[in-house]
Amino acid sequence: MMFIRPVEHKDLDGLMHLAKSAGIGMTSLPVNEERLSRKIARSVLSFAGELDRADQGYVFVLEDGETGKLAGISAIEAAVGLKEPWYNYRVGTIVHASEELGVYSRHETLFLSNDHTGFSELCSLFLHPDFRVKRNGGLLSKCRFLFLAQFPQLFGKMVVAEMRGVSDEAGRSPFWEALGRHFFSIDFAKADYLTGVGQKAFVAELMPKHPVYVDFLPPDAQAVIGQTHEGTRPAVALLEAEGFRYEGYVDIFDAGPTIQSYTSDIRAVKESRRLPARIVDPLPDGDKEWHLACNDSLSGFRAALVECAAPQGEFCLTPELARALNVQDGDHVRCVALTPKEAV
Numbered sequence: 247m248m249f250i251r252p253v254e255h256k257d258l259d260g261l262m263h264l265a266k267s268a269g270i271g272m273t274s275l276p277v278n279e280e281r282l283s284r285k286i287a288r289s290v291l292s293f294a295g296e297l298d299r300a301d302q303g304y305v306f307v308l309e310d311g312e313t314g315k316l317a318g319i320s321a322i323e324a325a326v327g328l329k330e331p332w333y334n335y336r337v338g339t340i341v342h343a344s345e346e347l348g349v350y351s352r353h354e355t356l357f358l359s360n361d362h363t364g365f366s367e368l369c370s371l372f373l374h375p376d377f378r379v380k381r382n383g384g385l386l387s388k389c390r391f392l393f394l395a396q397f398p399q400l401f402g403k404m405v406v407a408e409m410r411g412v413s414d415e416a417g418r419s420p421f422w423e424a425l426g427r428h429f430f431s432i433d434f435a436k437a438d439y440l441t442g443v444g445q446k447a448f449v450a451e452l453m454p455k456h457p458v459y460v461d462f463l464p465p466d467a468q469a470v471i472g473q474t475h476e477g478t479r480p481a482v483a484l485l486e487a488e489g490f491r492y493e494g495y496v497d498i499f500d501a502g503p504t505i506q507s508y509t510s511d512i513r514a515v516k517e518s519r520r521l522p523a524r525i526v527d528p529l530p531d532g533d534k535e536w537h538l539a540c541n542d543s544l545s546g547f548r549a550a551l552v553e554c555a556a557p558q559g560e561f562c563l564t565p566e567l568a569r570a571l572n573v574q575d576g577d578h579v580r581c582v583a584l585t586p587k588e589a590v
């Protein structure tokens with residue numbers, strides 16, 4: 247059985263293995279033992295409640311219960327931008343009008359913003375290719391919503407996710423070539439890597455200081471503003487089904503969209519319920535659908551998928567599931583249907 251738990255120090259080898267299969271370009275999972283152990287250590291301290299909000303990052307791993315292998319990773323930053331500025335472009339409007347001359351023109355304009363300061367961020371999702379089957383991606387991504395629902399005090403009122411923007415196979419981003427390139431004089435991949443590993447001072451030093459009129463960018467750069475990289479579209483669809491929306495914020499480097507939702511409006515947060523667990527074997531009959539379930543514990547957090555009938559007043563688990571979630575009969579679990587009803 248596949249289940250989710252917080253990352254632990256013993257997972258370093260497993261993470262290195264995942265990082266190798268992710269290849270370059272996945273900046274949140276560098277093939278670098280030192281960085282990965284730092285990432286683990288920070289998460290372990292976060293789950294233990296020993297860090298300030300500005301430093302907290304929660305990393306989850308998907309474990310194959312039979313083999314003990316790590317199948318994937320996902321994470322939430324508690325609050326971005328509280329130590330260093332967090333940047334986006336807001337795609338806004340400037341109107342130039344002169345009644346006297348009978349001129350009215352409206353210009354899409356990119357404004358550098360720190361508007362997402364203090365928001366929580368979904369990040370670092372990676373599922374090993376061998377495990378890209380059977381709802382594993384959904385479990386890895388959506389377990390974070392049960393965690394948000396269970397521990398709202400740890401997170402911001404809004405959750406954002408930065409989606410990868412358009413670039414070609416060689417990693418060339420039309421938006422970067424049109425804009426960033428002139429100011430940073432390095433490749434997109436290098437700039438992306440540096441911010442990914444937390445070296446961000448150069449952004450403040452080198453970013454253009456004035457709003458950028460979109461009309462003045464070449465057409466291929468204009469065309470990718472707010473557009474998602476092909477490979478990332480399934481992730482966008484999954485988050486949109488949970489209520490995430492594009493609200494006009496894009497990445498400063500590749501202009502990929504940032505999608506966002508009020509934490510309490512996320513479908514899986516809003517619809518999740520806390521119910522007493524009942525351990526039974528077999529599960530009661532009825533029209534079965536997939537549910538996400540998690541236990542009540544912060545440092546011992548566990549989540550898994552259960553195929554069961556819509557729960558009525560209690561949540562029925564097999565002994566095997568109860569072991570995976572580390573719950574006893576009568577403990578509480580939080581649960582929600584995996585897929586929104588309208589998507590079935």
Ligand SMILES: NC(=[NH2+])NCCC[C@H](N)C(=O)O
Nearest residue numbers: 331332333438441497498499
């Ligand atoms: N694709 C990128 N690496 N963009 C730059 C980082 C953007 C991110 N919002 C930050 O401020 O850290």
